[in-house]
Amino acid sequence: MNAALTCKGIAVDFDGFKAVDGVDLELNRGEVHFLIGPNGAGKTTLVDAITGLAKYTGSVVKDGEELRGRKVHHIARRGIGRTFQTAAVFENLTVAQNLDIAAGAGRSPWTLLRRRRHLPPHVVETMERIGLADRAETPAGVLAHGQKQWLEIGMLLVGDADVLLLDEPIAGMGHDERETTGRLLHDIAEGRAVAVVEHDMDFMRAFASRVTVLHAGTVLASGSVDDVSNDPRVQEVYLGTAKEAADAASA
Amino acid sequence: MSPAPAARLPGQERPPMPRTFFSTRAGTWTGFAAAAVVLFGLAPLLLTGFRLGLLAQFLCYAIVAVGIGLAWGRGGMLTLGQGVFFGMGAYLMAMHLKMADAEFRNGPGAVPDFMELAGIRELPAYWAPFASPAFTIAMILVLPTAFAILLGLAVFKRRVKGAYFAILSQALAGAFAILLIGQQSLGGFNGLSRFRYFFGFTLADPVNQQMLYFIAAGVLLAVVAIALQLRRSRYGELLVAVRDAEERVRFLGYDAANVKVVAYAVAALFASVAGAVFVPIVGIISPASIGIVPSIMFILGVAIGGRASLVGPVVGALAVAWAQTALSEQFPSAWTYAQGLLFIAVIALLPGGIASVAGVAKRFQTKRTTVEAAA
Numbered sequence: 001m002n003a004a005l006t007c008k009g010i011a012v013d014f015d016g017f018k019a020v021d022g023v024d025l026e027l028n029r030g031e032v033h034f035l036i037g038p039n040g041a042g043k044t045t046l047v048d049a050i051t052g053l054a055k056y057t058g059s060v061v062k063d064g065e066e067l068r069g070r071k072v073h074h075i076a077r078r079g080i081g082r083t084f085q086t087a088a089v090f091e092n093l094t095v096a097q098n099l100d101i102a103a104g105a106g107r108s109p110w111t112l113l114r115r116r117r118h119l120p121p122h123v124v125e126t127m128e129r130i131g132l133a134d135r136a137e138t139p140a141g142v143l144a145h146g147q148k149q150w151l152e153i154g155m156l157l158v159g160d161a162d163v164l165l166l167d168e169p170i171a172g173m174g175h176d177e178r179e180t181t182g183r184l185l186h187d188i189a190e191g192r193a194v195a196v197v198e199h200d201m202d203f204m205r206a207f208a209s210r211v212t213v214l215h216a217g218t219v220l221a222s223g224s225v226d227d228v229s230n231d232p233r234v235q236e237v238y239l240g241t242a243k244e245a246a247d248a249a250s251a
Numbered sequence: 252m253s254p255a256p257a258a259r260l261p262g263q264e265r266p267p268m269p270r271t272f273f274s275t276r277a278g279t280w281t282g283f284a285a286a287a288v289v290l291f292g293l294a295p296l297l298l299t300g301f302r303l304g305l306l307a308q309f310l311c312y313a314i315v316a317v318g319i320g321l322a323w324g325r326g327g328m329l330t331l332g333q334g335v336f337f338g339m340g341a342y343l344m345a346m347h348l349k350m351a352d353a354e355f356r357n358g359p360g361a362v363p364d365f366m367e368l369a370g371i372r373e374l375p376a377y378w379a380p381f382a383s384p385a386f387t388i389a390m391i392l393v394l395p396t397a398f399a400i401l402l403g404l405a406v407f408k409r410r411v412k413g414a415y416f417a418i419l420s421q422a423l424a425g426a427f428a429i430l431l432i433g434q435q436s437l438g439g440f441n442g443l444s445r446f447r448y449f450f451g452f453t454l455a456d457p458v459n460q461q462m463l464y465f466i467a468a469g470v471l472l473a474v475v476a477i478a479l480q481l482r483r484s485r486y487g488e489l490l491v492a493v494r495d496a497e498e499r500v501r502f503l504g505y506d507a508a509n510v511k512v513v514a515y516a517v518a519a520l521f522a523s524v525a526g527a528v529f530v531p532i533v534g535i536i537s538p539a540s541i542g543i544v545p546s547i548m549f550i551l552g553v554a555i556g557g558r559a560s561l562v563g564p565v566v567g568a569l570a571v572a573w574a575q576t577a578l579s580e581q582f583p584s585a586w587t588y589a590q591g592l593l594f595i596a597v598i599a600l601l602p603g604g605i606a607s608v609a610g611v612a613k614r615f616q617t618k619r620t621t622v623e624a625a626a
Contacts, residue, residue, distance in 0.1 A: 072502060073506050081503075090499070092491055100485065112484060
């Protein structure tokens with residue numbers, strides 16, 4: 001099996017409200033796995049649980065190791081990286097510094113206390129890959145929105161994450177940037193498991209290897225794009241919300 | 252509808268990473284050499300013994316300020332209680348000086364004079380080891396740093412930050428001062444004073460007073476050099492990252508609390524050393540000079556000078572201490588108000604402090620020229 005991450009029976013309880021209620025999820029290397037669902041379906045909460053931000057019951061296993069109850073930075077060290085809905089880069093640091101920090105978890109105190117003479121080769125390589133090689137010395141705060149998202153993905157790559165959980169990576173991007181990002185996702189999925197939380201259906205149809213639909217904290221359907229699109233329950237959830245939205249708009 | 256994105260991002264036309272002369276290796280050495288010429292050459296030449304003593308005292312404040320600049324300016328920890336660490340270093344040094352005096356007068360194991368006056372006949376057990384200069388210096392370096400590490404771990408692992416951390420550190424300074432007032436074996440409210448010898452040298456001798464000034468100046472330069480290395484190292488970049496987005500750093504696999512603890516402990520060490528140098532220069536240490544008000548004075552200088560810059564805290568601390576002395580000589584009651592106004596003015600108009608004046612002026616100028624060009 002090439003499952004990089006196995007989640008079983010994950011449930012997150014916010015003072016009695018079950019934001020996630022018994023979700024099974026398997027992320028495979030080489031796949032771009034989309035997590036979709038209406039607002040409040042529990043997609044981001046699921047990512048929060050896996051990365052140690054939200055308390056949960058159930059189990060998350062990576063490479064035979066149970067990760068529940070571990071601290072955020074321990075889980076990150078095990079190769080699970082995530083991005084956030086709003087790009088969270090270090091705005092006052094340059095692109096190169098951002099990537100160098102992301103590459104540096106586990107550096108010895110001696111290395112840390114010295115000045116950086118050269119960028120590690122894989123940092124330079126990643127900078128090329130995310131299209132920011134000519135912006136190395138630019139403060140991340142002045143990058144375009146899409147470039148910040150790419151920088152975030154790059155930060156996960158140099159940190160040697162092999163499970164990437166991306167929360168709405170194309171939010172606010174133009175058409176060309178979406179295309180580029182979609183190709184980038186497939187490019188990096190080689191040898192890694194990539195999970196993408198997304199609202200955009202067109203983007204999902206174009207780039208998903210596998211789709212899991214969440215609704216009210218549970219898995220509604222899971223499978224290929226076609227399987228999921230043809231599932232009557234999925235259609236109901238989406239048409240239902242679409243109908244409600246239309247009603248709300250006309251009201 | 253949102254307008255076309257990314258047409259003109261703010262600041263995009265700014266050149267990347269301003270590299271000034273002083274960020275180069277030659278520039279660094281030039282800067283240190285210039286500072287050394289001023290501190291070791293010009294100041295002793297131009298100032299009277301009394302003024303030089305005052306400057307030595309101000310340099311001690313500047314040493315504290317460098318540490319605050321690191322913890323607050325780079326690490327985002329508003330340390331309102333540096334008086335605690337300053338006081339630790341000062342009292343530890345003062346204990347040694349009192350022991351040395353007593354030993355000189357009445358032989359080994361003698362009780363310091365203020366204890367005799369308070370009716371304490373027996374030397375308290377914890378005083379005895381401070382007869383040793385080596386032990387005292389070791390304690391000055393180790394005790395406050397260890398305390399800062401323990402406190403930092405307790406606080407930062409629980410993710411106490413921002414205003415909560417500031418209040419906590421300030422309360423600590425208040426509590427520490429009150430604790431000392433109650434300790435008769437540490438001089439109580441009056442503190443420790445009337446020191447005669449400093450490691451065998453007579454403190455009344457002007458030559459030795461000048462030597463103390465040189466020690467303060469040397470320590471300041473060393474502390475600035477350490478801060479510079481920390482800022483330019485990878486650790487320095489990491490510290491800024493933690494300041495700006497602590498959660499994000501955690502998701503990259505770092506224990507952000509440890510990163511903060513290091514800066515906090517270094518700041519504590521600097522403050523402690525400053526306190527230890529302060530005592531023989533000023534000749535007295537009492538709870539009044541380490542409590543909440545002095546702790547805020549430390550912060551004030553750093554804020555005015557520019558907390559995120561290297562030299563800003565030094566300049567700010569010297570400027571505030573000098574202004575306090577100069578103004579309070581003439582208008583004793585007005586200084587407090589001036590101090591408050593100054594603080595408000597800096598926070599409101601110049602959040603980057605004096606150090607950012609050049610940058611602000613330049614931006615103002617470019618804005619004007621672009622407006623004029625457009626007109």
